[in-house]
Amino acid sequence: MNSDSEPINNGFIFGKKKLHNDIILVYGKNYNLGSNDIVLEHYITVNNPDDLFMGLKKCLGCFLDETSTLGPLERIHKQSNCLVKLRIEDVYFLENYLHSHAMIIHETDSYIVPDIIQSHIESNIWHEHNFIIEPMLFKEDDIRLNIFESNMQKSTHNCIEKYVKKEKFNKNLTIEKLNVINYKLIQQLGEQIFVYIDGSVINNGTENIDGIAGLHFYDKDHKLIDEFYVNIEHWISPSKAEVTSFIIALIIVHNISNVEIITDNEFIFNYFNDIICKTEIYNTRKLLKTQNNIYIWALIRQFIDLNEIIIPKITKIKAHDDDLYHNFLDQQIKGRYSDRNRVYSVNFNFFQLDKIEYMLTWNNIIIEKPIRRFIRYYNEILNLEKFFNLRRNRKYTIDSVEWAITFEFLKENENVLQTNFHTTKRRRYKIKNLIEEIPTVEQRKLTNFDIYKDWKCPVCERKKETFGHVWRCYSNRKRMRNIIYYSIICLIEKIKEYDIYTFDETKIIDLFINESFGEVKVNNNKLTFVDIIKGLFPKLLADFLRQEIKMTKVHIFETGVKFLDFVFDSTHKIWVDRCDLQKDKEISLGVTKEDKKHYSYDKNIVKKDINHKVYQKVEGLLNNIYFNIEPLDFIVRVNHYPGSSGI
Template sequence: MKYPTLDEWIDNVKSLPNNKASGPSGISYEMLKNLNKDNQSFLHAFICVCMDLNDIPDEWKKATIYPIPKPKPFFANLTNTRPITLLETPRKAFISLLNRRLSRILKNNNVLKGNQFAALPGNSTFEPIRMINEIIQDAKENNNELWLLSQDLEKAYDRVNIFMLEKAIERIKIPPNFIKIISSLFKNRQNQVITAYGLTDPYDVLIGIDQGKVISPLLWCIYYDPLLCEIEQRKLGYTLEAPKIALNKFYGEDTSEETEKLTISSSAYMDDTQWLAPSQNNLEKILEIADSFYKLNDIQVNKEKSELLVRYKQGRYRPKLKPHEPVTLRFGSDLIFIIPVSPRSSIRILGVYFDERNTFQSTIKRINDEINELRHKYARKKITDKHMIYIFNSVIIPRIEYWSQVKIYNIKNIGDNQDQAKITNVLIQINDASVLGKITHLRLKNIQHKEWLPSSLLAILPEKIVKKYRNNFLIASLNLLKNHNISLINNSSHDWLIPGGQISLLQVLEDAYFQHLFFFKKYRILFLEQILSDDGLLLSTNEIRDKFNIPTILALKWYRKIITALNTNKEILSSINRIYNTNYTNCPITTQQFSRESEADRIRKNYTSKPILLNTDNYPNYYVGTPKKNIDFNTNSFTLEHYNIDSISNNNKLEISRCQGCNNTTSTYTPLRPRRNQVQESFCNIECNISNTSILYMNQCTTATRDKHRLIPVDLNSHLHQVINSTSSVINIPTIRNTSISIINQTHNIDKQLLQHFENNSKLEALHIIQQHLKDEDTLSFYTDGSLINANTQAASMTAGFIRVSDANLITHSFTTTIENWPSSLRAELFAILLSLIVSPYGCRVDINTDSQNSINIIQRIYNNPTFSIRDYFRLPNNNIVINNIITIVKGKNLTLRFNKIKAHNNNYFNERIDQECKLAHHDSTPALVLKQQYFDNIQFISQWGSIPIERKLRKFITESSNIKNYLSFLHLPQNYKYKDVVDWDVTLWILCNNGEKAETNFEQHRKMIFKYKLLSEQLAVLEKTKRQYYDIYQDSNCPLCAEEKETFTHVWLCPYQTEAFSQSYNNFKNALIFGILNITTEVSAQQLSDQFDLLLYTKNFHASNITFIDIIKGFVPTTLVEWLQKYTTATQRRNLLIKAFDKLNEDSLELWKSRCEAFASIERMCGITQYMKNSISYNTKYKEPFNSYYNINSFLDSSSFNIEYIEYINLLIRFNVAYIDLFTFNVP
């Protein structure tokens, strides 16, 4: 076992947490961290001696026990406590080093094969909770039986046998020296217990591992792994299946060998274990194996406390939700009497509730109880707004987020937080490489097969699927992505595309596809190409029946819908033309020539009805009819019994009736024996050419109406169009179907790895040339740099580049390019490093000289983290795709990477040279070099907004997206719409949120903030709002001061009784700004400033589109006011001045409001209105506050403009990093 280096030891000490209890000596972690390098060297040498001796000092084996009480009465019972062991911190630092080494090896090599999700880096309760949820959901959707037993291990750590622990560690091939060190930690130990009366006498610890030791969870996982592995190998658990869609198999053939399966028998997080089985018999076999392991290792199990969730297979009709009958379960050598959890109840696993129906009612109840408890607890407490913000953000929301992590709620109040958490989590789940990812993919494939979809639900998510699986957490999570316009980029190996066609019937029929789902699935029809001929013509119904062995008794109701869709959807028709190299303009229907063979085929199929024919001898005139009996096919003419076309319905039905004579009649037919009460009639016959006659419809019979009409289910226009096209062709050009045409271009010369990482363009070709020149080098030195100009504006431009410097200090190669999306200086620097690495040959030593210390830190931190997981990837704040490309290239090419930090603008010639070239590249007109986002081996699915990959921390991006929606919703309120372009939102929000220090609060600040919010949102308790609750008391009362008008928010300030106070507020605000400017500068007089302020036209009334003084009272800062102040103040001076002015304005507004409230209270006392009367009145929902006619009612009705603005803001954020606030505040170009 290698000694740790001094740097490794110091890094290990620095990673130790702060504010942790120390051991008997009182040495804390903070003391170890503050040791100088000499003392660290001494401690490091001491640790190396411990590794030599395979032992630790005896003093390190002494510890104290601190019994933490459980949330219930103590009653002098130690079982009502959770004791932890306080160990010496140097010992814990040493164990931490061993733990880091061991966990890294076990994680990277996947040594522990059992479904244990604790202790190892990157593992958490995330995996087992979602795994159990998916299994329960699978059992419900596929009507499978499921037995889930959650068992309770009593004091697991205290029951660990050290001898058996050594054997378990030997099992995974850990070196003997390491095993000896681990064993020494648990031998010859002494503990003392902390009590109210001091420490107890020391006592010897004979068994178990310490609860507070950092390596204890990992040792337990090693100790428990043999049991989990043995049970998984027996294949006794619940099996998830996903049949593969095989279009080459027809109905009735065996396809069982094409089913993908995964059996899960257990799920464990530390000692919290769940056993899963498809039957009671299998569960008892699992428990028999588990019980033998527990007895062998002296692990005590509370068998009677086990909880059982059972889902029985249901019949056709859904049974009533009755409690399950008690079950006698064999648990090893014991029989336990256990009552399964009721269908209306749930089982608690890792703090989350599950029930057999997957309804999560217990979780919803728990959330409601938590909110209600909070409401009752704080309803009468004197707390401020900051208190409540902290309680919700730090206590309530994290709890709700954890409890509801496998449930999507339709609750708008927590919707933003739900979106932020759930969207990130579903990306982690589908990218998981462990058993959770396998289960997730199987579940998606299973639904894909059930719903007969051509590709994964990750690629397409029809609305019908969302509605059908509305209680499915996975589908609901994917729908969240869809609602946020987020789609997924995936590697080609993970798209689950079904081979057999390019145009799916789902694309053609859309929602109507699911009406015929059973039929398509039964006969394995998935793509339009399956029912097209080799030249792209739609097969006739008879040809489709013959091809797929469909009985004639089954009507092809979907056939006419396809014809309609192909006639209306030109995009699909274009796809057909592209695939088959044709030029169809209407639905291409297969036509059959009327001939001797067609008549013989009709007779063979026992069709008694004559075929309906279409003749085009005199096109554009055409005739529809039936052939007369006894046709001589040796001649080219025959007699057609002519029918008139009476109507053509929208559902492709042709209504025809027998013609009684027309201009084209060549002969007539008169029945010799008319029926009773039938008028003697003559019918029209026409002589036609057989060569110009095709079969319009041929079947067993046609539908006849009461008035002797016949209904023919054909699309006449498509049929006629196809007949004319086929007969008018002078030269028969054969069509060749080739879906894999090789296109010859210049990409064959470019290195494959370059094409894997970047889109092909002229910049890539230049990069390829440099790569070829450097392919034989074994050492390379690059100077890299990036440049960003016009940041946070729509003129933002980002470039990156490198120069290669030879050993003779000569520049041999240089390269620069522009970069698109997510502009930042860090992104440009990282992209430059990526470019230099992509041109480096395999096994090369690369020296990167850069002036970006941040880039160096990020790359080194990730590269030196061997347990970097998918969760870590999604935690990267920005540029995750670029960073992942860098790490992939370094590892894939086996590069030796060395960084050298260069001080910027310090007369370093090469650094200055690449800096200048990157600045010049801003004017480069050649296309930017674009990353191919789908090239990743470690990440299967990457999120993108629209078509742009999201290279920002996903949770942060969703937060920004939610903020934009909330901001637009605020703007689209009728009273706020006019503020869109005339308010400085940056200053407005800054003044609104200016409420003292964040970590401090008092009731004066609280009252001030509440009043500011009420002004901004017009939520003062004016009489018109009060009537909504107490209409029976106030009824049609007017303003309590003037009694002339309804008291609305606007009237409070314009009331004639408040004119003087209102004018005084105006003058005070004006004077505060003027005197503030005069204190800053003497270049302007007070009179000049007064005149200039008056020219801003902040009138003392209400206006629908212009800013008035009432809007300023509400807290909005006009851009014209800020521009005026800019002439005389700096940014800091301006903000301080506005703060003082608005503080004074809020004080005046509060005094005005208080005077109104005093007058109102006086009137209430005169009228005998008491609080008791108000409490006895119920809320009146019928009374509606009068709508202000000045408001813009179109502001909240125009949803299309709302969506357009939202998309515009997101695009500005992605492409130029322009914040939505800045767009209006500064009108960025």
């Protein structure tokens, strides 16, 4: 764009802005056009860079605002919250300034610019910018020169181009950037080079999770040579962000000596040293048993085995210590979450692995966990979703349950390699309780209708005996009140046992008084004490222990299991007494075991579909991959409404 261009009315423009030592791209509309400069009314992007459109929203004020520094001739009567001054030669048209096709969305005061892909136009701008800075890396016909010339011979297998995939649409800005950094480091001519690496994840365990890995390269005098930032995708976790920065560092410095990589990650430091020191042969089986980030560590191991890199010195520093350079890197990474300029995407070419002939994938996603653990995860989540898809369990997809405590309660504190009749019998009853399959009169009618069709509750002889009625029976009202009271006392006493928590007992009591889980009722939408009897621990109560009392995860588990065990033992006595009455009644009426073996059912009963599709496609596993949400955490966080189809 130049000063002779026609005035811009509604069309969007964008330009390069120097900020400290960085160059960033700024979007907006023309505010005031001068002879050499243009004042731009700042807009921020609200779209994904690869979308087939751009979403732009007026900035309400940010660190780029230069309103206070503009001269009186550069300001016009129109009010704006954020004005940015750019050189005209650094400004570009985002769309045809004579015929703008941007669509305004009045509700959010934003615009949609169709048929423009942000990543494409930014790639072109950075391509031009790199050419201006280092034109010697380009031929006249714009074909990249191989940067390994003069003082280095062209390698038959450049680690960067071998192990980093080319980007889609033939945009190779990432490979180009890695090569440029490598070239700059080579120009140090064997002098000491320091590489600081780190990774960061924000909003972990939520749908807004985001991860970035960063690398800073310094010369012997600790002057910054270059920097590199990369997005983390799939299986996002702090450990993956850290190891991603580490493997990129190894790839960049593969042919450079006198390099020291500084990290605060103890696992990377120890595991890499183990790989270097151990001489045992690794096969596919052993590689696939790596704890996490299987293929990244397999690549690193291959670098060593095939002597493809000059092994650098690895230094471990204390995390969050007073290391000036590492803290600066950490600060820069955090700043990239709000400014995605020059944050790259790196896809490693795992098909170059010699000892792994094929990649294990699920839904076209590479499985980065040990395969046995992944299969166990998959089956656990699949079975859990089948359980939630039962119509009778619909309530538990609406109201939250702390399922981790419930499953711990069902385990009976038994070693996985041991079993005995007592715990087996006890666990069997707990599971029957959970799925409401204890042999109440109404349950027996499903298989022995001819015998039990006119029978009522054996305790009160007035009402139909359903699972809920067992605990709500008028004859058991006083006992149930006492059980609720003493279960609260049990909960409080268990917390006191740790002798490290200060809390107000009345708040716990009020929680049971004010919330539905303190009532002996049957409710199709909310958790009640009847659900606690089944072994379900309310998430609201767990959150209270976690947030109000600040209990540790282990102590919450122990307290929750102790509470559920107390309720189980207390209510089991009610069931045993009820069964004694039922046996006496059956004996008095001459009902024998042989009679019960003859199947009969109510021919007028209307059969209902036992399933309602709430969870599909193993959603818990998908959310673990995309958002690092543990499967059980996903179950208790997601509310499904009628008509929801899930992911």
